[in-house]
Amino acid sequence: MTTNIQTMVDSSLSTWENWNGLGYSERTAILTQWASQLEANAKSMVEFQCRNALEHVGETLLMPGPTGETNELYSAGRGAFVVTADIDATITAIVGQITAVLVTGNTLFICLPTGSALSGKALVSQLEKAGCPHGVVVAVDCDQLADLASHTAIAGVAYAGQLSTSQALARQLAARDGLLAQLVTETDCELLPVIGSPTYILRFVTERTRTINITAVGGNATLLELGSGEH
Template sequence: MTIVKPIQIQVANDVLEAWNNLGVVTRAEQLKSAAEKFSGATRSMALWQLDNAIHEIGEALVLPGPTGESNVLSTHGRGPFLITAQEDQADSNLQTALVGQTFAALVAGNPVVTVGPEGQAIMDALAPFVPEGVIQNVARSAEDSLIEALDLAGIATVCDSDHAQVLYQRLANKTGLLCQLVEENDAQTLPVISAPHYILRFVTEKTVSTNTTAIGGNATLLELGSKAE
């Protein structure tokens, strides 16, 4: 059976590289203007996600080079993320949760697809400040087709533990890209979304190793090291 890729996933993949290559700091600067469109706790959540991303993943790390090479560790977006919530979620804090998910995914370098009227409101606020296609919205009726998309990199959702278990099972049975589930089970206090390490759920790591020694230098250093022991 031929699986048709949702148009939203195609669009997201088309803008992924350019959005990801802007870097964390530049994306945060663009998104900060969008954060000002919200108010109260929702605005605070958006700004916190941006500040936290700069602190946690804003700079590449230079790692030790045991044999003289240069190793640089950086983070990159995983790919298209679906931002959603369990359909019967009606908590007054839901908008703050959805905004937190959206800003974390975007500042990490991922394009996002939101769902339903709540997602449309978030998209409307963000769209003027990001390149076209970086954020999209679908009707609730189209959510299942997005979940089954082979190129979907992750789902960030607000749901109870039973609903999360169902989603885990669906994703485990999928083929294609390994799809991450990033769930928040407490829409009132948001312990997951407000944790500093939350941003790490939306990135993948990349290490670039550059040989800075002369030809054969690494082998010589290894040999010297073995003799020292």
């Protein structure tokens, strides 16, 4: 593992905490501003993913608990993801991946081949102009994909393209040490049955519980926060 890859991952995870803490409303506002620069189908895809995020994971749920204790269940991003696609993947497919990763509170590395329908560097520029903080989205060269996907701190890979490449990525992620990583694949870049699913965004979140004990001596509140899928 090169020092450069380690530095990039460390930087992304450092940025992730603040981005994840913004909340769905602020992230949606930024992504909606970005969508205004996109073609009609891609813009609709951004709006679709943001609506689904608000409906499925944007709400904090109050759970039952003993008197004097408040328990909340909510969703958060998993960490840093890699978004990649074959050269023939559609703009709508790529935009759908990016939106789902970002709106749910993750940071991402964009890895797109030369000649792709979109440029990674151009996407970073668009998103930052729309209000996305620097470092949340980073464009990387395709020759860095294998090292990034193999890094144990990467939460997962979102890929659109051929089944054979998807299988190769699955084998690579399965060979990693440590926690299992998510592989979210779309092999039909025209009909988009996976990316176009209302529950697609669930692939990019983890559940957290927050307990506030207000019965402590002197009335001080004690906060306990637990999460699943944490790195």
